[in-house]
Amino acid sequence: MKRALGAAARDVAAYIRTLDENLSEPPLNAGAAVPAAAAPLQAPSPAPLPAPAASAAPAAAVAAEDIALLAEKVKNCRRCGLGIARLNSVFGVGTYKARVVFVGEGPGFQEDHEGEPFVGRSGQLLDKILETVLGLKRSDVYIANIVKCHPMKSPETPEAHGNDRPPTPEEISACRPYLDEQLRFIKPACIVTLGSVATKVLLGIDKGISAVRGHWYDYPVELFGPGHPIKVLPTYHPAALLRNPNLKRDTWEDMKMLKEFLEKPV
Numbered sequence: 001m002k003r004a005l006g007a008a009a010r011d012v013a014a015y016i017r018t019l020d021e022n023l024s025e026p027p028l029n030a031g032a033a034v035p036a037a038a039a040p041l042q043a044p045s046p047a048p049l050p051a052p053a054a055s056a057a058p059a060a061a062v063a064a065e066d067i068a069l070l071a072e073k074v075k076n077c078r079r080c081g082l083g084i085a086r087l088n089s090v091f092g093v094g095t096y097k098a099r100v101v102f103v104g105e106g107p108g109f110q111e112d113h114e115g116e117p118f119v120g121r122s123g124q125l126l127d128k129i130l131e132t133v134l135g136l137k138r139s140d141v142y143i144a145n146i147v148k149c150h151p152m153k154s155p156e157t158p159e160a161h162g163n164d165r166p167p168t169p170e171e172i173s174a175c176r177p178y179l180d181e182q183l184r185f186i187k188p189a190c191i192v193t194l195g196s197v198a199t200k201v202l203l204g205i206d207k208g209i210s211a212v213r214g215h216w217y218d219y220p221v222e223l224f225g226p227g228h229p230i231k232v233l234p235t236y237h238p239a240a241l242l243r244n245p246n247l248k249r250d251t252w253e254d255m256k257m258l259k260e261f262l263e264k265p266v
């Protein structure tokens, strides 16, 4: 018992040391994460997008094709005002065969410029967590956001730093069907919500992340019919770890839970 505890303590210490390398300073622009106090209330449940057409092609190929069509739709989307000011839509990245989908709040400055989620300092930290605890790369999972375009305080200056804001309930409601459609195509076993906003929106609850992390929940939208819930594990947004390194230990615990879940036979 003592030996096991000692090994676990060494594991967590090594993990925290790894995450600290080059990542210990607070971010200049932490991407999409916002303080929990600024988080919007969950948006009303949106109407789903039309179901994809049936096809005789192999399932993985169909998913790739359908997701590409959906990404194109997002690229041209103007359902809400965010689509007018954005530099790039930020659809998602990773494999369509992922068993876990990580969901953040929305793109920040860097993501808007590169068109990929979690590419700034928060993204680097997420990559390190994936690698250190789960032994995975971002290409082994899928990473997306609740809204696909950069919410800006001042939409006329997309080149300005410090211009991020949380998405409004209306923007979340307009964009949410895209995420559910991505989930329908990918069919993950679980979702990890990163931070308060993604957690509140996906679970439909109004509690801070520290109150809900460390537990599994059922995704309230039955994408695959009754009795086939997607499990949801809330954890801290990587930007919160950059601001407060003391949260790394809790995140490690959460990722160990995720690892155990993913290692269970399907």
Ligand code: SF4
Pocket: 074, 077, 078, 079, 080, 081, 082, 083, 084, 089, 147, 148, 149, 171, 174, 175
């Ligand atoms: S945030 Fe979503 S709903 Fe709004 S314009 Fe972008 S893709 Fe469309």
